[in-house]
Amino acid sequence: MSEKPRLKGSHVALLVALYEYGTLTFGDVRRVVRADYEYCNLVVEELKMQGYITEERIGMKRRIRVFRLTEEGRKIEKKFYEILR
Numbered sequence: 835m836s837e838k839p840r841l842k843g844s845h846v847a848l849l850v851a852l853y854e855y856g857t858l859t860f861g862d863v864r865r866v867v868r869a870d871y872e873y874c875n876l877v878v879e880e881l882k883m884q885g886y887i888t889e890e891r892i893g894m895k896r897r898i899r900v901f902r903l904t905e906e907g908r909k910i911e912k913k914f915y916e917i918l919r
Contacts, residue, residue: 853911860899
């Protein structure tokens with residue numbers, strides 16, 4: 835069984851924000867992670883590859899990127915909150 839890569843602080847910050855707010859746009863992701871476009875895009879892609887978040891494109895030209903936790907992402911978030919209590 836292969837192990838998932840370790841989560842970094844930026845990953846955790848984004849997962850916590852998604853857990854609290856439900857959905858975030860890419861602009862929201864940039865505010866949460868506090869980094870430039872390239873780094874935020876990397877964080878998003880890593881979390882998508884690990885199966886923790888999904889991305890949906892909305893709007894007339896499908897330019898607005900919206901992110902949500904997957905069921906797997908919700909499970910890991912519950913573990914974070916149990917640890918932090």
